[in-house]
Ligand SMILES: Cc1ncc(C[n+]2csc(CCOP(=O)(O)OP(=O)(O)O)c2C)c(N)n1
């Protein structure tokens with residue numbers, strides 16, 4: 087089963103690689119990844135879709151939380167959350183199919199964003215399975231090119247963010 | 263020329279611009295503020311501006327002969343003191359040579375700060391001469407790493423590096439500094455505080471869990487303390503001793519935790535795991551409560567996980583939340599600094615003592631009888647032989663002469679296991695070895711770091727004939743500083759540990775393990791101006807070691823030992839620890 091992980095991290099060089107490194111070092115393939123800055127431009131929100139074995143899921147989240155640049159990593163799979171993905175489809179379709187394609191797009195609440203003699207460019211958002219179906223339907227009408235965003239996730243509960251307060255310089259050695 | 267970025271200076275404020283300094287000077291100032299008085303390294307093109315500043319500094323730089331050994335020496339320093347070790351290398355090959363040392367420190371949770379030079383900012387990404395993506399290469403080799411982009415952020419980053427390296431679960435941190443940042447001038451103002459919002463350090467431990475733990479500890483009939491390297495990292499030896507004595511618990515210390523409880527303490531059993539003692543492994547198997555302190559249920563300790571401590575409830579205290587529950591789900595997880603947690607735990611244990619002490623007194627007495635029985639039944643083999651020096655004889659003599667007081671650094675292989683089994687460590691930080699990474703070539707350079715850290719101590723570097731040859735260049739460093747390190751080569755003429763596995767599991771087909779042509783140590787040491795000697799007669803061994811340890815200055819003692827000895831007990835890889843093989847003949851069955 088796919089796992090969706092939402093990560094709040096510092097917008098710093100290398101931060102993204104540290105997070106994905108937790109997965110690649112364990113041989114996991116990332117199925118989807120989105121990242122962009124948050125309201126606070128110093129932070130980014132990242133969503134990763136990945137297939138991690140059941141027994142290692144908590145370990146992976148803990149390893150991510152350990153990263154200095156990560157403020158919070160959360161497993162969205164089991165908590166109340168909304169997960170959406172976006173797809174852009176460019177479809178070549180014959181004259182006689184144009185109306186049918188538009189009708190299908192409407193059913194999926196997709197939007198036409200470009201139209202030409204050859205066909206359309208269409209944008210759709212939804213849950214991953216819905217988009218899979220949409221893509222299948224579109225491809226049945228003609229040659230299609232597809233670009234998917236990967237999932238973005240938002241938790242429906244406010245999770246308390248535990249942040250480390252500033253410490254005086256040299257604090258690490260104090261236990262000596 | 264400097265990049266606009268590097269030349270740009272944001273530390274100055276209208277009120278107090280701070281002192282004008284170069285990046286190199288700032289780095290030294292920050293090292294000084296962190297209490298660094300010595301570091302180990304090797305210069306090169308891009309670190310020239312830094313070494314030019316080092317020329318005027320009172321901080322001592324030790325020129326090693328290979329960057330890997332700079333990292334190992336810094337780790338030896340850190341392991342012998344608990345303070346953060348510092349090493350330095352130039353860009354490209356210098357930085358890549360550090361990597362093994364970084365991973366070693368990462369695996370063993372050793373506080374280390376590595377400074378690397380990088381090519382000029384303008385050249386980064388151009389495949390410039392001696393450019394390597396050090397930041398990328400060392401990301402998975404460090405606890406955290408930094409690339410400094412301008413001189414203004416240099417002081418903050420250096421202090422952050424020290425804080426990260428030494429706090430929480432310690433580890434190596436690398437700071438990569440482009441040449442122009444060393445050269446750039448900026449206004450330096452001391453950094454007073456560090457803010458790393460995402461870096462969480464858990465110290466206190468859950469009070470409720472600690473109370474439950476104390477309850478379980480008194481309720482147990484067959485308790486066993488399993489103490490790891492965290493006891494040393496957390497400076498918690500005193501607290502460990504207090505707990506162990508309060509409840510009279512048998513205690514094993516892992517390869518990384520040796521000395522956490524004195525080897526001469528009456529409650530100390532031995533080391534557990536693959537080459538651990540019979541009593542340790544049987545104790546772990548039969549106990550009904552395992553008190554795991556600053557340890558990580560490493561596969562070399564647990565053997566087959568499902569069979570490990572199969573009757574036990576587990577209390578697991580560790581500062582790293584990711585270790586708690588990683589390999590074994592504990593009944594009582596406590597995430598916190600082991601020293602703080604033990605202080606609180608001991609308090610509650612004392613509070614419960616009056617009503618609980620008598621509860622299981624009989625059962626506990628029987629438990630101790632059982633353990634003592636195992637200890638007497640199958641002690642480690644220390645037998646001497648008249649015709650040939652057995653490796654165990656060598657370690658036995660070293661143990662006698664050290665009396666639990668010397669610092670012993672070790673390389674990796676059979677000699678390491680025999681040393682861990684047979685030599686006592688009556689204080690923390692006397693036993694220095696590459697546990698997690700098991701990196702050959704560690705023994706000699708780590709002894710250099712340890713000897714600089716503890717000039718008052720006898721430092722013995724025990725090496726195999728293989729690993730010793732990996733660190734040959736450092737004889738020069740030792741000679742340069744007349745370090746009174748006693749190198750003892752346990753010479754079995756082969757890569758003994760690999761040979762042992764080939765003997766036991768590959769039909770004794772000995773493939774590429776013979777070490778022919780070992781150098782004449784008299785000539786070798788003589789070439790560096792100190793004494794070397796070979797001893798191969800059992801009756802000469804004690805005298806040879808005494809002479810080596812008494813002779814001022816460095817000494818290289820090559821001890822020819824029986825080549826085909828195997829380390830026992832041995833838990834076959836993947837086997838349950840109670841299935842350990844006790845010696846050449848047959849495995850013992852356990853009911
Ligand atoms: C850098 C490195 N390479 C290879 C190994 C694999 N290895 C583990 S023990 C060992 C044999 C070591 O031989 P020696 O130094 O003579 O010690 P002995 O086992 O004979 O005591 C080897 C090759 C290692 N641990 N480290």
Ligand SMILES: [Mg+2]
Pocket residue numbers: 675726727728752753754755756757758
């Ligand atoms: Mg050998």
